[in-house]
Amino acid sequence: GQSLEQPSEVTAVEGAIVQINCTYQTSGFYGLSWYQQHDGGAPTFLSYNALDGLEETGRFSSFLSRSDSYGYLLLQELQMKDSASYFCAALNQAGTALIFGKGTTLSVSS
Amino acid sequence: DTGVSQDPRHKITKRGQNVTFRCDPISEHNRLYWYRQTLGQGPEFLTYFQNEAQLEKSRLLSNRFSAERPKGSFSTLEIQRTEQGDSAMYLCASSGVSGGGTDTQYFGPGTRLTVL
Numbered sequence A: 001g002q003s004l005e006q007p008s009e010v011t012a013v014e015g016a017i018v019q020i021n022c023t024y025q026t027s028g029f030y031g032l033s034w035y036q037q038h039d040g041g042a043p044t045f046l047s048y049n050a051l052d053g054l055e056e057t058g059r060f061s062s063f064l065s066r067s068d069s070y071g072y073l074l075l076q077e078l079q080m081k082d083s084a085s086y087f088c089a090a091l092n093q094a095g096t097a098l099i100f101g102k103g104t105t106l107s108v109s110s
Numbered sequence B: 001d002t003g004v005s006q007d008p009r010h011k012i013t014k015r016g017q018n019v020t021f022r023c024d025p026i027s028e029h030n031r032l033y034w035y036r037q038t039l040g041q042g043p044e045f046l047t048y049f050q051n052e053a054q055l056e057k058s059r060l061l062s063n064r065f066s067a068e069r070p071k072g073s074f075s076t077l078e079i080q081r082t083e084q085g086d087s088a089m090y091l092c093a094s095s096g097v098s099g100g101g102t103d104t105q106y107f108g109p110g111t112r113l114t115v116l
Helices: none
Strands: A003-005 A010-015 A018-025 A032-037 A042-047 A054-057 A062-065 A070-075 A085-093 A098-100 A106-109 B005-007 B010-013 B019-024 B029-036 B044-050 B052-055 B065-068 B073-080 B087-097 B111-115
Touching: A003 A085, A003 A098, A010 A018, A018 A106, A018 B065, A032 A062, A042 A062, A042 A070, A062 B019, A070 A085, A085 B044, A098 B044, B019 B044, B019 B087, B019 B111, B029 B052, B029 B073, B044 B065
Parallel strands: A010 A106, B010 B111
Antiparallel strands: A003 A018, A018 A070, A032 A042, A032 A085, A054 A062, A062 A070, A085 A098, A085 A106, B005 B019, B019 B073, B029 B044, B029 B087, B044 B052, B065 B073, B087 B111
16 A cells, blocks of 8 residues: 655744654655645645655755655744645555645744 | 635535535646545545546545536536535645646645535
8 A cells, every 4th residue: 555654743943944754655656745734724735856855945845765765844944834734745656646644733833 | 816726615514415516727737636634634535537537536435426527627526415424625636737647736725514
């Protein structure tokens, strides 16, 4: 089967850096995506890694190691508005549907 | 606004009633997906369309569920004889024109269904 594991909760203070890890087991691997979801809102695409290495988009970076079946999302200069759930996701074997982890709830305090 | 839209945003119904949700994808996107999300979980795949063809269905999509995309544009998801276990957020997503399986999926705001 396919599964993605990530921590359920992370807490941090404003201005800090936080890393959310994701390990995966998939049959066929196309890459790792990250989505942000605020309470009651839609999942919003953050980043996608198809190849090993670091992708940087503003305050957010994402890393992938295919040999370790591992990735992470790095959030820098945390702001209160970053409090949300963060999901890692990978395509299924057919390359169509996304399989999501259970999500990591990030709480940022002042 | 050129994002994915869904209607209604909220639906409360009694057990045993039928409900229908609508999704309008990003206009140039040929792929459309339905997911279901319950509290504390990630979205779970239900079904996928490429243009008007329904190409994949999850085991979660029982025979009480049916989805259509009649002209390859908007899609509807109908649940017949609703059960309390159907209470969830129903999310629609669409992805882009290149046809590659790695196209980013963009999600709509969802329809929150409550079955009493």
